[in-house]
Amino acid sequence: MMDCAMHTNTNVQVDRARKTKSKLPVSIKLGGAAVRAIFLVVLTVLTARVASPQIENFYSLLETPGDLIRVALGFGVCAWFIVNLFILPKDPDAYRTWLYLGIAILPLSLLCAIVVW
Numbered sequence: 001m002m003d004c005a006m007h008t009n010t011n012v013q014v015d016r017a018r019k020t021k022s023k024l025p026v027s028i029k030l031g032g033a034a035v036r037a038i039f040l041v042v043l044t045v046l047t048a049r050v051a052s053p054q055i056e057n058f059y060s061l062l063e064t065p066g067d068l069i070r071v072a073l074g075f076g077v078c079a080w081f082i083v084n085l086f087i088l089p090k091d092p093d094a095y096r097t098w099l100y101l102g103i104a105i106l107p108l109s110l111l112c113a114i115v116v117w
Contacts, residue, residue, distance in 0.1 A: 024092040032095030035102030037085060042109045044081040047074055049116055 051074020053060070053067045061068045089095060 028099055029095045032098040036098045040081050040085045042113055044078050046113045047077050
């Protein structure tokens with residue numbers, strides 16, 4: 001009896017999960033993807049600017065290990081941002097989250113990029 005009661009409970013949860021997966025409007029999906037892409041591009045530019053060497057040429061990186069470490073870490077972070085730019089979210093609700101959070105995140109990230117530049 002206990003097995004039967006627990007089994008039907010999982011069926012109800014699975015049915016609810018199937019009902020909540022509705023089609024996402026194209027405008028929300030495009031908006032969320034655009035906000036996410038702009039945010040990742042701004043982060044990439046900001047990271048590249050901060051991680052650039054203090055001395056003008058790249059050959060002097062071997063002289064100062066601090067600059068070499070900063071440039072290497074910056075290159076890795078920028079590469080990670082660019083890779084994530086092309087990996088789209090699989091969850092339909094993630095597009096909606098990016099769209100809503102983008103209203104707050106994009107102006108702050110752009111302001112931070114302007115201040116750092």
